[in-house]
Structures are given as C-alpha cells and as structure tokens.
Amino acid sequence: MVEAFDTAVRLIAAGATLLLLLLLLAGDVRAALKVPLAGLLVGAAAYLTNSSSAARAIADYMPLIDLASIITPLWLWLFARTLFERAPPSWLVWAIIAVYMTNWLVAVNYPPSQDYTFYLIHGVGMILVIDMVRVAFADRRDDLIEKRRAIRLWLPIVIAAQTGGILVVEAIIGRNMTDEGAPEYATVHLVNAALILLLTLFAGLALLKTDRELLARVEGDTVPPAPADPSALSPQQSVLADKLSAAMQAGFYRTPGLTITGLAQHLGTPEHRLRALINHSLGHRNFSSFLNRHRIDEAKQILSDRDQVDLPVLTIAMDLGYNSLPTFNRAFRSEAAETPTDFRRKAIGQN
DSSP states (O other): OHHHHHHHHHHHHHHHHHHHHHHHHHSOBOHHHHHHHHHHHHHHHHHHHHTSTTGGGGGGGHHHHHHHHHTHHHHHHHHHHHHTTOOOOHHHHHHHHHHHHHHHHHHHHOGGGHHHHHHHHHHHHHHHHHHHHHHHHHTTTTBOOHHHHHHHHHHHHHHIIIIIHHHHHHHHHOTTTTOTTOGGGHHHHHHHHHHHHHHHHHHHHHHHTOOTTTTBOOTTTTSOOOOOOGGGSOHHHHHHHHHHHHHHHTTGGGSTTOOHHHHHHHHTSOHHHHHHIIIIITOOSBHHHHHHHHHHHHHHHHHTOGGGTTSOHHHHHHHTTOSSHHHHHHHHHHHHSSOHHHHHHHHHHHO
16 A cells, blocks of 8 residues: 555656656756756656566666666755856866766676675765755855745755755665565655655745745846946845945944844844845845945955065955865955955056
8 A cells, every 4th residue: 555655756756856857958047957956856856667576567767767767866955056056167077977977887887896885885875964054054144035034944844854865865775675575665766756846846945936035047147247327226125235345434334244234233223234235236146245346346456556565465365254274265265266365466567
C-alpha cells in the first residue's frame, strides 16, 4: 500500500516538475537564475526516478539519471547563491563539477569503487547545502529586498530539511536503500517524494507569476542607481532622505562595521523604513552596495590626489571603514572594474 502511494506521489511530483521546467524555459526569469533552476528541476525529477523501487525497469538509462540526480545539490547551491547575489567564482563551480563527473565516471566504469564515490558525492553535497544556509543567514541583515529577506529565512530551513535530510538518510542507510528486499524503507521514500512535491508546488507559485524583484531581469541592473525623485517621496520619506544625505555628506559611512541597524539608530528611524528608502527610492538591493558607493567614491578622490600619492592603500581602506585590505580591494574592483593600485597609477599618470 505504501509503495503504491509512493509511486503515485512520485508520478504527480515528476509531472509537476517537468511542467515547471517548461514554464521556466518560456518565462522571463533571468539567465543567471534560469540555468541552475532548470538543472534543479531536472535533478528533482531524476531523483524521483532513481530512488524509486521501480527504477529497475529503466536500468539501461540509470547511469545518466544517476548523474542528473547526484548533481542536484550543485544546482540548488548555484541557484541560491545567484538569487542572493553572492555568485561563486567560476573556477570553483567548474572544480565542483569536475569532482562530481570524476566520481560518477569512476563509479560507472569501476563498480567496486561505488561505496567510496557514494559517500564522497554525498559529502560534497552536504558541504554545498551548509554553505547555502551560511550565505542565506549571514547576509540576511545586509539584504534590502524584503521578499528576499523572507526567502533567506525559510528557504534554507526547508532546503536543509529536505536536501540535507535526504543526503544524511542515504549516507546512513547506504546506497542499497531502494533494493527490492528492503521494504522497511518504503516510508522514507514516500516522505521524500511528498516533500519534493511540496517544494515543487512552492516553486510553482514563483514561476507562474514571475516576481521581477527576485527572478526577472531588471533593465539597468548594472547601472548606478538614480537619485530619488523628491516629488515621489512622502513627507516622512523626504525628511528621512534629507537626514540620510546629511549623514553621508558628514562621512558617517566611514564608521567601521556599520550596519543598517546602526545607521537607523543614528538617524532615529525604524530600520524597516530606512531599508525601504534605500531599496525602493535609491535603488540599492544590498546595504553593502549603498555603503560601497559612498566609500569607493571617496577612495577614488583620494587615489587621484597627487598630494596623497604616498598614502598606503591599506590606510585608505581602514579610514573608509573597511576591516581588511582584501575586502576593500573586492569592493573597489566591483565598483571600478580594477584594483585601487591600478586606478591610482592611471589617475596620477593622467593628471
């Protein structure tokens, strides 16, 4: 009875997953999110297939289905990292892909190694899930988009419970969990299938009506935010905008370790009101990008000043509120597309 119900749930979940894949490919989701999300949906369908007791009916295709299934944590990690605007370096992504592909090839061509490759692949998957949860929670306070802040709270919990749960259970039980002679695991399969179905339905809510602030391509994403139109602000927002502008002109952005909570306290305003102003009126998606815009603008002025040519870059970074030189270098490169040293060399040479 449990196995029959499990099969029915898997068929429904697989059909819903493939339908969402078609909606995704035809939708307005930006490419950076579309690729990992498509991979995630394909991987979910593959897992529903290869972890089923009926998988032996398509044994000839199982190696490819296994590959699509085991790489699912990578797509999940990429999707979350991209959604949270913390995309990993390309070399790291390719390195992880190489690990997955190498272990899959070894397992397919040398069956005695499958026990080792099984646990290694699951270990990599757990690391990716843990990193996703870390990024979601660690950067939540910096995020100015309220909907994404909510996602940072519940998505890691749901995904960690589902994907992390699957990885842990399979690692404990072993790779023979779907053997015909192991009916005691039928309930585990049913719970996994039901959770995947729920996650698929939740994903459908986003894809059936693409949220432009979260998923869709927004024109001008890479263009510096335009200043707020004073006539479009409410009286409360106008007063707060004036306070914020005065604080920035006074150099409050140089405060080390400044957070939006600290800035809101300095301005004497509720944090949510300041978030809304910086996000919707000033166009910044993260508080760090708002701070960096002011800090890097001043850094450029200092680096272009011949009278301060001997001032070390580290000193400039610390004076502007950065806690380390690498952090300053990353922020500067993000804004100016070059290092502070290169910028100074060009600026001084042109003066």
